[in-house]
Amino acid sequence: MKRILIIDDAATVRLYHRQILEKAGYLVEEAFNGLEALEKALQAPFDLYLVDINTPKLDGFGFLRELRSQPITQTPAIMISTMAEERDRQQAAAAGANDYLVKPVRPEQLLAHVRPLLGEVST
Template sequence: MKRILIIDDAATVRLYHRRILQEAGYEVVEAINGVEALEKALQMNFDLYIVDVNMPKLDGYGFLRELRNQDAPQVPAIMVSTEASAADRKRAYAAGANLYLVKPTRPEQLVAPIALLLGDQEE
């Protein structure tokens, strides 16, 4: 089973994403900020990260930059944010995101790109 780390300071968002991903057959681990996420990323292997932008301690951009500089397996990251400007997208991709989605996301907006990024083929 593929493991996804959801990084978001909002419990409601983590719960929403967890439910969608578990229903799609993924194992889910959560972190409430970039610092906690980085610790988890260095302790266990993940197949994909879902990263919020605005978080305390270490934001999504900082988390991705730190993660991409680690000597650790590099896997896809989807940045999910309420910020919708082109500049925000550009910053996300510069930090190491593979995809940028604007909240709120519908289940299919989350599951389809994850399946694509992870090479999970529809049955």
């Protein structure tokens, strides 16, 4: 079963994404901020990361840069943010994001972006 880590400081957002992903059959873990997420990722890498930009202690950009610099198997990350400017997308890509979604994300939209990054065919 594929493991996904949701990094977001908003409990409601984590719960919303968790429910969508668990209903689709994924194992989901959560992190409140980038530092907590990095600790979890280094203990046991995930198959996918959903990363909010604005998190305390270490923001989403910093988390991805740190993650990408580690000598571990690199897996995809989707940056999910309320920030919709092109420069935000470019900064996310530069930090190591494979995809970028703007909140709020509809369940079918989230799964349409998650499945290909996990090597699954959308149904």
